Amino acid sequence: MTTVLAPVTGKVIGLAAVPDPVFSGGLVGPGTAIDPRRAEGEALAPLDGTVLKIHPHAYVIVGPDGRGVLVHLGIDTVRLRGEGFRVLVREGETVAAGCPVVVWDPAVVEAAGLSPACPVVALEARPEALRTLAAGVVRAGEELFRWD
Numbered sequence: 001m002t003t004v005l006a007p008v009t010g011k012v013i014g015l016a017a018v019p020d021p022v023f024s025g026g027l028v029g030p031g032t033a034i035d036p037r038r039a040e041g042e043a044l045a046p047l048d049g050t051v052l053k054i055h056p057h058a059y060v061i062v063g064p065d066g067r068g069v070l071v072h073l074g075i076d077t078v079r080l081r082g083e084g085f086r087v088l089v090r091e092g093e094t095v096a097a098g099c100p101v102v103v104w105d106p107a108v109v110e111a112a113g114l115s116p117a118c119p120v121v122a123l124e125a126r127p128e129a130l131r132t133l134a135a136g137v138v139r140a141g142e143e144l145f146r147w148d
Contacts, residue, residue, distance in 0.1 A: 007118065021064060068123040071119075130145050
């Protein structure tokens with residue numbers, strides 16, 4: 001079992017509420033999403049592992065068991081070309097769950113006319129493999145879901 005932590009503080013809204021059909025349709029994988037608090041802060045590693053991919057607006061951490069979790073900071077935020085984001089880690093770096101990965105400000109994303117919603121996706125997982133998904137408000141570093 002893999003425990004996935006909330007990368008950001010905010011309200012759990014679920015993938016269906018993400019304004020992007022790729023995420024809301026579960027095409028990337030099952031998971032959930034967080035509507036983040038509108039304040040600059042750190043987005044954290046959702047599990048222990050290796051940074052497989054890092055962009056200012058998204059990252060993938062792969063655990064020792066090979067399970068990968070995608071964190072996407074806002075929707076269509078690739079269009080910001082890194083503005084409003086500061087990357088703190090490198091690809092290939094080993095991180096502990098809860099380690100800061102990116103500094104960003106959801107209010108800047110929203111001011112640019114984009115959604116700051118943060119999908120957190122269990123890559124290549126079956127939907128039924130996820131359980132005990134958090135609801136309501138979560139704080140960064142708290143358990144978000146378990147992946148059996």
